[in-house]
Amino acid sequence: MHGNIKHFTTGKNRLRNIVKVIPDFDKNRGGVLIKKNQQYLLIGSIIIIIAAFVVINSMSSPAADSESVEPNFRAAGQMGSQGSEGLNSRASDELVVAVGTHGGEPETGFNPITGWGNSREPLVQSTLFKRDSKANLINDLATDYTVSNDRLKWTVKIRSDVKFHDGMPLTAKDVAFTFNTAANAGGSIDLSVLEKATAVDDYTVEFKLNDPQSTFINKLVALGIVPEHAYNVETYGSNPVGSGPYKFVQWDKGQQVIFEANPDYYGQEPYFKKLTMLFMGSDSAFAAAKAGQVNLAEIPASYANQEVDGMKIISLDSIDARGISFPMNPNAGEKTENGYAIGNDVTSDPAIRKALNIGIDRQALIEGALNGQGKEEFTGVDKLPWGNKEAVFEDGDIEGAKKILSEGGWTDTDGDGIVEKNELKAEFTLLYPANAQERQALAVSVSEEAKKLGINIKVEGKSWDEIYSLCYSTPNVWGYGSLDPTDIYLRYYSKSYDPSTQNNVIMYNNSAVDSYLRTAITSPDQETANKNWQLAAWDGTTGFSAKGDASWMWMATINYVYIMDEDLDIGAPKIQPHGADIFGSILEWKRA
Numbered sequence: 001m002h003g004n005i006k007h008f009t010t011g012k013n014r015l016r017n018i019v020k021v022i023p024d025f026d027k028n029r030g031g032v033l034i035k036k037n038q039q040y041l042l043i044g045s046i047i048i049i050i051a052a053f054v055v056i057n058s059m060s061s062p063a064a065d066s067e068s069v070e071p072n073f074r075a076a077g078q079m080g081s082q083g084s085e086g087l088n089s090r091a092s093d094e095l096v097v098a099v100g101t102h103g104g105e106p107e108t109g110f111n112p113i114t115g116w117g118n119s120r121e122p123l124v125q126s127t128l129f130k131r132d133s134k135a136n137l138i139n140d141l142a143t144d145y146t147v148s149n150d151r152l153k154w155t156v157k158i159r160s161d162v163k164f165h166d167g168m169p170l171t172a173k174d175v176a177f178t179f180n181t182a183a184n185a186g187g188s189i190d191l192s193v194l195e196k197a198t199a200v201d202d203y204t205v206e207f208k209l210n211d212p213q214s215t216f217i218n219k220l221v222a223l224g225i226v227p228e229h230a231y232n233v234e235t236y237g238s239n240p241v242g243s244g245p246y247k248f249v250q251w252d253k254g255q256q257v258i259f260e261a262n263p264d265y266y267g268q269e270p271y272f273k274k275l276t277m278l279f280m281g282s283d284s285a286f287a288a289a290k291a292g293q294v295n296l297a298e299i300p301a302s303y304a305n306q307e308v309d310g311m312k313i314i315s316l317d318s319i320d321a322r323g324i325s326f327p328m329n330p331n332a333g334e335k336t337e338n339g340y341a342i343g344n345d346v347t348s349d350p351a352i353r354k355a356l357n358i359g360i361d362r363q364a365l366i367e368g369a370l371n372g373q374g375k376e377e378f379t380g381v382d383k384l385p386w387g388n389k390e391a392v393f394e395d396g397d398i399e400g401a402k403k404i405l406s407e408g409g410w411t412d413t414d415g416d417g418i419v420e421k422n423e424l425k426a427e428f429t430l431l432y433p434a435n436a437q438e439r440q441a442l443a444v445s446v447s448e449e450a451k452k453l454g455i456n457i458k459v460e461g462k463s464w465d466e467i468y469s470l471c472y473s474t475p476n477v478w479g480y481g482s483l484d485p486t487d488i489y490l491r492y493y494s495k496s497y498d499p500s501t502q503n504n505v506i507m508y509n510n511s512a513v514d515s516y517l518r519t520a521i522t523s524p525d526q527e528t529a530n531k532n533w534q535l536a537a538w539d540g541t542t543g544f545s546a547k548g549d550a551s552w553m554w555m556a557t558i559n560y561v562y563i564m565d566e567d568l569d570i571g572a573p574k575i576q577p578h579g580a581d582i583f584g585s586i587l588e589w590k591r592a
Contacts (some may be wrong), residue, residue: 007040008405010414011512017516019032023166033226033589036139038168039186041329043074043307043314045584046319049522057145059234069261072591075455077418077514081544083421085118087275087277091273091274093271093272093273093274093430093591093592094272094273094274094275094276095272095274095275095295095296095299095376095385095502096276096277096278096279096293096294096296097244097276097278097294097295097296097472098249098259098277098278098280098284098285098288098289098294098296098297098298099276099277099278099280099297099298099582101421102198103208103462104279105253105254105257105279106237108237109236109237109240109251110237110240110248110251110257111226111233111236111237111240112124112125112178112182112186112223112224112225112226113178113185113187113223113226113233113236113564114184114185114187114233114237115187115188115424115513116224116237116240117188117224118187118222118223119221119222119397119482119483119577119578119579120577120579120580120581120583120584121581121583121584122224122242122244123244123245123246123259123275123364123583123586124165124240124241124242124244124248124259125224125225125240125242125243125247125266126140126141126162126170126223126242126243127140127220127221127222127223127225127226128140128141128142128156128175128221128222128223128225128242129217129220129221131221131483131574131575132574133571133572133573133575133585135483135573135574135575135580137217137221138269139281139471140330141158141159141170141175141225141243142156142157142159142220142570143157143158143159144156144157145157145175145220145445145453146215147238147524149463150212150523151212151214151522152210152211152212153202153206153207153209154206154207154208154209154216154220155207156174156175156204156206156207156220157203157204157205157208158170158172158202158203158205158207159203159266160203161266162243162266162555163264163511164227164230164240164241164242164243165241165242165243165247165248165262165264166227166230167583168227168229168230169582170227171199171202171203172199172200172201172202172203172204172205173199173202173228174225174226174227174228175197175199175225176197176198176199176204176205176226177226177231177351178223178224178225178226179191179194179197179207179223180194180196180197181226181233182223183197184247185233186500186501187404188290188463189219189222189223190486190501190503191219192214193208193211193219194207194208194209194210194212194216194219195208195209198210208386212522212525212547213486213521213522214486214521214522214524214526214529215485215486215489215521218482218483218484219484221483222484224244225242225243226240226241226242227241227242229524235288237510238251243265243266244262245261245262245265245267245268245277245400245586246254246260246261246270246271247259247260247261247262247589254279255271255278255279256276256278256279257276257277257279258276258277259274259275259277260273260275260277261273262272266306267587268587270586270587270592271285271363271555271589271591272586272590273590274427275586276569278294282299282300282437283300285298285299285488286295286300286303286306286563287301287564288461289308289477290308291310291497292310294565295508295564295565295568296433296562296564296565296566296568297580298560298561298562298580298582299313299561299562299563300437300438301371301372301373301374301438301558301559301561303561303563304340304371304372304373304559304561305371306540306563308563310565310566311563311564311565312564312565312566313562313563313564314561314562314564314570315373315561315562316558316560316561316562316573316576316580316582317375317382317559317560317576318481318558318559318560318575318576318580319383319384319481319482319483319557319575319576319577319578320479320480320481320557320558320560320576320577320578320579320580321377321380321381321382321479321480321481321554321555321556321557322377322439322442322477322478322479322554322555322557322558323377323431323436323477323478323480323552323553323554323555324356324378324475324476324477324478324552324553324554325469325471325475325476325478325505325506325551325552325555326344326347326348326352326353326506326550326551326552327342327343327344327347327348327472327473327474327475327505327506327507328347328348328506328507328508328509328549328551329343329344329474329507330343330348331343331344331345331348334470335503337499338469338499340469340470340472340473340499341470341472341473342472342473342507343472343473344428344473344474344475345424346422346424346425346427346428347428347475349408349410350408350549350550351404351405351408351409351440352405352408352426353411353487353546353550353551353553354401354404354445354546354550355401355402355404355405355408355410355455356401356450356453356455356550356553357395357544357546357553358393358395358397358400358401358404359395359396359397359398359400359402359452359453360395360396360397360403360446360449360450360553360555361395361396361449362377362378362396362555362556363376363396364396364445365442365445365446365449365555365556366376366556368441369441369442369444369445370438370441370442370444370558370559371436373555373558373561374556374557374558375553375557375559376395376556377554377555377556377557378391378392378393378395378545378554379391379392379487379537379545379554380480380488380552380554381488381533381555382489383557384483384485385526385530386485386488386520386534387532387534387537388530388533388538388543389521390534390537390538390540391533391534391537391538391543391545391546391547391548392471393546393547398452401453401548402453402454405416405419405426405454406451407419408517409421409422409427410454412454416458417451417454418454418455419453419455423457424525426454426455426456427456427457427458428442428457428458428474428475429458429459429460429474430443430446430447430457430458430459430460430474430475430476431459431460431461431466431467431470431471431475431476431477432459432460432461432462432476433461433462433463433464433467434461434462434463435461436477436479436587438558439477439479439501440459440461442477442555442556443457443459443477446553446555446560447459466553467560468502471501471502471505471506472505472506472507476505477560478481479578480578481576481578481579482577482578483575483577483579485520485521485529485533486521488517488520488533489517489520490503490504490509490537491503492504492508492510492513492536492544492545492551493502493513493514493518494507494508494509494510494511495514496553506551506552508544508549508551510542510543510544510549510591511547512539512541512542512543513536513542513543513544513548515534516535516539517532517533517536518535519532520532520533520536523545536548553585558568560576560580560582562582562588567591567592568591568592569588569589569590569591569592570582570585570588570589571587571588571589571590572585572588573585
């Protein structure tokens with residue numbers, strides 16, 4: 001593929017060099033030649049040029065290139081010179097997609113144990129369970145499961161007809177190996193509840209837990225299964241072997257990854273036989289779509305109302321919420337185990353947190369920062385079954401916010417527009433990931449809205465490494481969105497604080513909330529669990545929501561915006577979690 005394009009480019013360079021040499025030849029030797037016979041030079045030049053065109057034509061002809069030529073993306077976000085001809089010549093069952101606005105290229109490769117595909121379609125690997133477009137639990141590798149009375153032992157039966165891409169059978173040993181390895185690795189999936197996974201027989205695996213958490217089922221949805229015989233933590237991510245609907249073919253780091261349909265897949269056969277995923281920034285992805293270089297691209301919300309011939313733009317709702325963490329402790333000079341500063345004298349005051357929650361107009365943030373592509377969010381889980389409608393309130397109440405500040409002792413005594421308390425100015429820094437456009441836009445918009453309340457917020461973009469060292473003392477714009485309520489537990493349960501995982505970074509501690517969270521996560525009854533998740537947010541007296549301790553300021557759930565070929569049918573998209581899951585319905589995709 002790349003070789004043909006490289007040769008074609010070299011051929012054009014040869015032509016330029018030949019044409020360039022002719023004047024030099026004329027200058028150095030032509031004086032003698034022209035004097036003898038000027039026609040010799042003219043005829044010779046014509047012959048050379050014709051020969052060059054013959055060489056170029058032979059290099060780019062169908063006889064020399066039997067495969068359709070793909071766009072030449074020599075670097076991430078850089079389009080080749082083919083224009084839209086590449087897509088026109090590509091088979092209808094091949095797709096080129098541009099991703100990177102959110103999920104992006106995995107740093108450690110396509111390894112589920114280090115994060116690839118967690119809670120999203122991993123393409124290469126299979127999972128024990130999946131969820132359908134309505135979030136119902138459905139089987140993938142699993143055929144059945146049971147839970148012991150004490151809820152500390154989960155037994156899962158798996159299919160007996162599954163092979164890895166290298167032809168080796170997938171057994172319960174591979175499942176146990178995957179979960180044990182992931183638990184020991186301390187990856188992005190929190191498996192601290194897992195004591196050990198054991199293969200009972202070839203097609204039965206047993207999970208022993210150290211805490212009766214009913215939410216463990218969600219871990220069985222999130223983690224792709226890797227083969228024990230072909231797993232090496234150093235190399236697997238660059239050459240993964242799985243049992244999923246697509247086989248890994250090639251990864252050009254910083255540019256693209258290529259997958260091909262797995263002919264031995266046990267499930268529904270994919271319509272698209274080849275999937276090329278380009279790693280591009282959001283603006284480059286939109287440019288590539290306009291240029292006809294890709295069939296589908298995730299694009300910024302700012303392009304949602306654009307029109308592109310031959311393509312359509314769709315906007316998918318999500319449960320991916322954006323919220324600001326408020327360090328709950330004052331700055332007393334304490335540090336984390338890693339030596340990071342703890343506490344913030346301004347955000348530790350509940351009047352500040354409540355005033356921002358009530359005074360900020362969330363719809364204004366959505367219309368401005370997100371170009372209308374989002375929904376208001378008040379608890380971080382409003383749209384989910386465990387969201388508490390009683391915790392939702394009317395925002396944009398500037399006068400009400402000012403009253404809260406005044407009653408809390410915050411007044412503007414020097415007339416500079418910023419309230420203060422005991423000579424402490426109501427100002428703080430708000431961090432956001434420097435490469436996240438929508439979070440930057442939200443941070444700036446919040447800062448502008450806060451000025452109306454007399455609160456000065458300075459926004460700064462930082463790398464994640466910097467954010468992880470500062471988040472215990474400095475508010476940050478985070479993103480969360482999962483069908484696993486364990487996220488709530490890890491965010492607000494006092495004992496979940498862990499600087500190595502960024503759990504409960506604000507060091508929130510409320511005994512009533514702790515009690516509700518423990519009841520929720522250990523309850524085998526979903527109705528009881530949901531009720532207690534809701535009470536943890538607001539029970540009429542206290543809770544982690546803005547009506548209670550106002551520990552965070554949730555702003556919006558974002559929409560994921562995509563541009564795609566007009567005839568591309570992506571079926572019924574699954575609920576979009578944090579980072580999106582556009583490939584969640586890939587087996588339903590086809591040309592209309």
